[in-house]
Amino acid sequence: MTEHDAQHTAERDRKLKEASEDQPQHAVRENGEAVSTDITTAGVPEAAIPELVIISGMSGAGRSTAAKCLEDLGWFVVDNLPPALIPTMVELGARSQGNVARIAVVVDVRGRRFFDNLRESLADLDTRGVTRRIVFLESSDEALVRRFESVRRPHPLQGDGRIVDGIAAERELLRELRGDADLVIDTSSLNVHELRAKMDAQFAGEEEPELRATVMSFGFKYGLPVDADLVADMRFLPNPHWVPELRPYTGVHEEVAAYVFNQPGAKEFLDRYAELLRLIAAGYRREGKRYVTIAIGCTGGKHRSVAMSEKLAARLAAEGVETVVVHRDMGRE
Numbered sequence: 001m002t003e004h005d006a007q008h009t010a011e012r013d014r015k016l017k018e019a020s021e022d023q024p025q026h027a028v029r030e031n032g033e034a035v036s037t038d039i040t041t042a043g044v045p046e047a048a049i050p051e052l053v054i055i056s057g058m059s060g061a062g063r064s065t066a067a068k069c070l071e072d073l074g075w076f077v078v079d080n081l082p083p084a085l086i087p088t089m090v091e092l093g094a095r096s097q098g099n100v101a102r103i104a105v106v107v108d109v110r111g112r113r114f115f116d117n118l119r120e121s122l123a124d125l126d127t128r129g130v131t132r133r134i135v136f137l138e139s140s141d142e143a144l145v146r147r148f149e150s151v152r153r154p155h156p157l158q159g160d161g162r163i164v165d166g167i168a169a170e171r172e173l174l175r176e177l178r179g180d181a182d183l184v185i186d187t188s189s190l191n192v193h194e195l196r197a198k199m200d201a202q203f204a205g206e207e208e209p210e211l212r213a214t215v216m217s218f219g220f221k222y223g224l225p226v227d228a229d230l231v232a233d234m235r236f237l238p239n240p241h242w243v244p245e246l247r248p249y250t251g252v253h254e255e256v257a258a259y260v261f262n263q264p265g266a267k268e269f270l271d272r273y274a275e276l277l278r279l280i281a282a283g284y285r286r287e288g289k290r291y292v293t294i295a296i297g298c299t300g301g302k303h304r305s306v307a308m309s310e311k312l313a314a315r316l317a318a319e320g321v322e323t324v325v326v327h328r329d330m331g332r333e
Helices: 003-020 063-072 083-094 109-127 141-151 163-180 192-203 254-261 266-286 304-318
Strands: 051-057 076-079 102-106 132-138 183-186 212-219 230-233 291-298 322-327
Touching: 051 063, 051 083, 051 163, 063 076, 063 102, 063 132, 063 192, 083 102, 083 109, 109 132, 109 163, 132 163, 141 163, 183 192, 192 212, 212 304, 230 266, 254 266, 254 304, 266 291, 266 304, 291 304, 304 322
Parallel strands: 051 102, 051 132, 076 102, 132 183, 212 291, 212 322, 230 291
Antiparallel strands: none
16 A cells, blocks of 8 residues: 555545544444444434445446545545445434535445345435435446456456456446446546546536536547437538548648538537537436536547537537537547
8 A cells, every 4th residue: 555545544534433423333233233223314404414426337447546536536435335334424424524525435246235225225315315426437348358357357247257248247237327327437448547537527626517518529430439428420521531631630620620610511510509409408407417428420530520529619618518528539540
């Protein structure tokens, strides 16, 4: 353990000790099983109830990196906590007099049978009015296999089978949770620093914005982004790839952008799609959805999609939406 990690651990233990002071003690049966006493958030001011983020997703997709990023941002992070204990963790934080204001919990299939309690715990939190968000780390089968093979460790669910068998079993187990996630991050092509940048973009701000958008350009020949909420296709526009003087450049260059937006339908698409996104954004806000990933594609993800993503992101930012631009495939050719 590094000195930096030791400091984080000591600080976390200190906060947990302070959070548990003056709390009723748990009774213990003769077999050593703890019996929870009647701890409740009743009578605790709503402002004192901690903000909660649940980190889950595929094994090998970067849950530990995401958790470490939140810990560096000052969150109280608990790894591999049985889901049945999440409400208790929130209750302790609510009584900590502000020492534990933001809690992040990593929940995954390592909990085995405990994982079955997650749905019940989430319903319990909703009943108590706890603001909670689910961050789901996704990755392609190919990327996950490479990562497990590189560290020479088995998948936690593969048993006597292959790594791909464990991955398939985990996907099925997590299917419903993925559908409930507030934020899905595909880490297939991300390194550690890029994943940390995505987490920072979502959680580093002191004030939670109404809506955060990621506008991502991509190339259809490299596959659809699995974490996209909305997908638009720019292949209806002429391809600058076939213009020799533009081919070496990308959509971030003014020459390419001017060429793209001088084509029939380009400006009209931008205007109408931005109008459609205003309608969708209003609905997302009403439904409590804080994050949206808008994927803009062309053949290779170098010219048309990049130019349109830049313009669309600028339009959204001008309308008060906190926006991050990601060019997934630019530079891959």
